[in-house]
Amino acid sequence: MSFDLVLFGGTGDLAWRKLLPALFQAFRHGSLPPQGRIIGVARDALSDGDYRALIARRFADVEGEKRPSDEEFERFAALLQYQRMDLSQPEDYALLARRLHERHADTVVMYLATAPALFTTVCEQLGAAGLATPATRVVLEKPLGHDLASNRAINAAVRSVFDERQIFRIDHYLGKPSVQNLLALRFGNALFEPLWRRETVASIEITMAEQLGVEQRGAFYDQTGALRDMVQNHALQLLCAIAMEPPINAHADAIRDEKLKVLRSLSTWTPATLLRDVVRGQYSTGTTACEGVRAYADEDGVAPGSTTETFVALRTEIANWRWAGVPFYIRTGKRLAAREAHIAINFRPTPHAIYRTPLGAANRLVIHLQPRDGLALHLFAAGQEKRGMRISEAQALAPVQLDLDFDQRFGSQRVGAYERLLLDVIAGRLNLFVRADEQEAAWHWVEPIMQAWAEQDARGEGPRPYAAGSWGPSAASALVAREGHTWMEEC
Known part of the structure; x- marks a missing residue:
């Protein structure tokens, strides 16, 4: 099974501290589907090589058995790509769509490791760019709103683009x-x-x-x-x-x-x-x-x-x-x-x-x-x-x-919490996610x-x-x- 995982907030704290280490562990354990691609998205002007070097420096802080060897990271880094995006600009979503349509992966995961205030904007732009296909899954990090009204507003906006079965509200516990x-x-x-x-x-x-x-x-x-x-x-x-x-x-x-x-x-x-x-x-x-x-x-x-x-x-x-x-x-x-x-x-x-x-x-x-x-x-x-x-x-x-x-x-x-949850998203299993x-x-x-x-x-x-x-x-x-x-x- 082929997959593309688009990591919005790809240079942020959550990405390098939790998500990318979890994806590496899944890769090391042989659980990550082999035909995969991980695309980091952020505002920084980076090439694919710059992004790999940035993540390599972050991984150098990992201690003990979870730290990858140089050979392991080199193989994992082959999955990593990068795209500069301004999340408010429709033309940047068009560029992302062009990149994703290069190979039409079986599953496309949009992981929103961003401020919750951007969830509505990103989902609406994904829909407008034709990226909310039946193969797409969207992952929303907490907090999803700051009260009942804001939570309902975010959920309504996301559901206007994606079906409930495509929405993975993550709680790492x-x-x-x-x-x-x-x-x-x-x-x-x-x-x-x-x-x-x-x-x-x-x-x-x-x-x-x-x-x-x-x-x-x-x-x-x-x-x-x-x-x-x-x-x-x-x-x-x-x-x-x-x-x-x-x-x-x-x-x-x-x-x-x-x-x-x-x-x-x-x-x-x-x-x-x-x-x-x-x-x-x-x-x-x-x-x-x-x-x-x-x-x-x-x-x-x-x-x-x-x-x-x-x-x-x-x-x-x-x-x-x-x-x-x-x-x-x-x-x-x-x-x-x-x-x-x-x-x-x-x-x-x-x-x-x-x-x-x-x-x-x-x-x-x-x-x-x-x-x-x-x-x-x-x-x-x-x-x-x-x-x-x-x-x-x-x-x-x-x-x-x-x-x-x-x-x-x-x-x-x-298997760690984020590793398990990321694999479940790719596989489409909703059991551990919140409705x-x-x-x-x-x-x-x-x-x-x-x-x-x-x-x-x-x-x-x-x-x-x-x-x-x-x-x-x-x-x-x-x-x-x-x-x-x-x-x-x-x-």
Whole structure:
């Protein structure tokens, strides 16, 4: 199968840091169809050779086994071409069309690694240039809009040119091997299904923590914030994977139909729950472990007096028969104590305790997403009895852990998130991509939070400060503690 992949934003940060390394790994693994061509598009005046040299310099920063040898890169570079384009000029699209029509590839992928404000313009120009053919697929990076209205406007504009089956809205979390294993855990094994419900689950925690701050993205992040950047997309997609009903089959729309039901079942926000169940934070100067770290307000590109949140913790419920009454806690933030992403399913205690268990301990299934990829099942077992031990001590249980590290089990050369997603785009598989109605349902759910924060800002009630290197504002611990729960690191 032949393919052309046109990479709009071909000299940008996302292209050289994520997309081109992922395409190289697919090439190295033999997964990339051999009759392929990758065309970088940007405003810079570069030749094909200049572009290859630019990417070679970028690849020199890659560390470890993922760094290509000179011979490997030379073979990969043969796929790379470049075209200078002004994305607002129709004549530049005509030149691109002429280049693509040279060989009529079986599949043409238009990857829009640009600012979302350009999505509408690019898609309209592609349509006008005759480049929106049945063989064309368009990939849209997040964020797709900044609220529900802008999301609907972008989707409407894109759908005026492309059919829904041609639109691949990418969320790289869905390509992570650990998320694929989450779906396999749920729907490929009979062991957990009887336990996956309100009668046995006490609470569910989704944590996505970063140690880094905004780095060089201050201006972008100040217009986005943690709610738009992480909760509206990544966190809610993980929640859907945890809470969805088994689909009737593994086809894309069957899976996405079930995810949509979850999003539409999320508890509706009220003024009381917005005040009680949502914590907004912004990092200040660091703890001892983060001495010298600047506060968010002092980062380059951040507006003076900014109230943009760098931390969100919230509690919600799913109003259906399987999950009614079970609290779902979501937490994400920058400059936290560790780089850690996980989902913790906390089970209810036994109905009648005949053994003593450690205070606050519980059976728990933890799905680790990063930096490690695996599963840990927390159980209790009888400790080894010793001579002279009192009867009460012999009846006490000790926590034990069954740990599965997927990298050790399956090897370190597993397919990365962007590699998997790019190969799925080329193959036309939509399972791991987000449908328009999913996105709209997610925006509809987070919009009351944004509106409540705007009202708080008008009253001078900004985000709660937290020290860089901590786990966020103390109010986040209080959020879960009032129902007798704790975040996983507090157990």
